Amino acid sequence: MQGRMEQRELANLAAEMAIHGKDRDDPAREVMGLLGDRWSTLILLVLGTGAFRHAELRRTLAQLSSEQAISQRVLTLKLRTLERDGFVARAVTGDVPPKVSYRLTPLGADLHTQARALIDWINARAAAIHTARARFDQAEDNA
Numbered sequence: 459m460q461g462r463m464e465q466r467e468l469a470n471l472a473a474e475m476a477i478h479g480k481d482r483d484d485p486a487r488e489v490m491g492l493l494g495d496r497w498s499t500l501i502l503l504v505l506g507t508g509a510f511r512h513a514e515l516r517r518t519l520a521q522l523s524s525e526q527a528i529s530q531r532v533l534t535l536k537l538r539t540l541e542r543d544g545f546v547a548r549a550v551t552g553d554v555p556p557k558v559s560y561r562l563t564p565l566g567a568d569l570h571t572q573a574r575a576l577i578d579w580i581n582a583r584a585a586a587i588h589t590a591r592a593r594f595d596q597a598e599d600n601a
Contacts, residue, residue, distance in 0.1 A: 497536050506570040509561035
């Protein structure tokens with residue numbers, strides 16, 4: 459049974475969600491999902507260092523990731539999503555062939571700062587997280 463404090467906190471959470479949205483396509487849910495996907499946070503972190511052309515960005519992501527290289531299609535989709543949400547700006551030159559580059563917008567730079575802070579928080583607590591995982595796995599093995 460929940461106490462009054464927990465009920466009040468849940469009511470506050472419900473009120474906040476009613477204001478800011480709880481639907482699947484509301485920004486709070488979509489941006490958190492975006493930050494949790496396989497590539498978007500890494501793209502955000504790389505673009506936090508400066509503007510990149512598509513091929514250069516793709517090579518850099520492959521160098522930094524322990525996973526397979528990102529496909530051109532997936533990178534394009536991720537960049538479009540980040541652009542749609544206002545985090546990334548796409549610039550096309552008038553050259554022939556045109557050159558396309560990507561950079562963070564001011565909103566994207568702000569998100570980068572917040573993501574960087576969360577990553578720093580996680581890194582500072584990595585030992586505690588590893589300990590908790592080992593304890594959990596040990597308990598699961600003994601169950």
